[in-house]
Amino acid sequence: MDNFKKYFVECIGTFFLVFTVGMVTLLPGNGVIPAIAIGIMLMVLVYAGGFVSGGHYNPAVSIAAALRGSLESELLIPYIISQIFGAVIASLLMMYLCDIPAVVTCSYSLSNIMIGEILFTFALCYVVLASATTPKTKGNSYYGLAIGSTVTVGAFAAGGVICYGAFNPAVAIGLFSMHISCMGLTLATIFANLIGAVLAAYAYSYIKDES
Secondary structure, three states: OHHHHHHHHHHHHHHHHHHHHHHHHHOOOOOOOHHHHHHHHHHHHHHHHHHHHOOOOOHHHHHHHHHHOOOOHHHHHHHHHHHHHHHHHHHHHHHHHOOOOOOOOOOOOHHHHHHHHHHHHHHHHHHHHHHHOOHHHOOOOOHHHHHHHHHHHHHHHOEOOOEOOOOOHHHHHHHHHOOOOOHHHHHHHHHHHHHHHHHHHHHHHHHOOOO
16 A cells, blocks of 8 residues: 555656646646746655655656665556656646647657757756665655756756656657657657666766765
């Protein structure tokens, strides 16, 4: 039952994250800055669910946490399933609420997608591991702000510029479901996110000092 609560929190958090991405992308309001809205939503969701599930809301983060040893290996697949389920439900709701474009153009080059998504997925996973999984920062009050701010910076620096700015396979699936991204670049985005997660896990494992 305790594990199911974790999966439920991951599903809820990913739902609201992907729903926010869809809302600020497809239904932009006056004066709304998407990167800030997305980053703040992630920040508050991390604070809301971090004490239950770790507040990943991102398969890449869950993979990095599992490799780092802060997520039990048997929970990894259920976490990912819960996150993707939340993303798909959010996408379906967005499709009900607004006119989804029928045709999607692949507006980014493959190399740019790989560079942007790998770098900022790495940054996100690295910040999560450093601020929320190590004994030296245990109990800190800034981890949610650090994680949300990383996504905001990535969205400003790369999102809509050289890549979709997903930094999260669940978000990438949501973008595809909402016809914001095309199949080929969605798969490239997911692959890049996974590479970034693995690199972050091993980089953090190399430099950590928990003595």
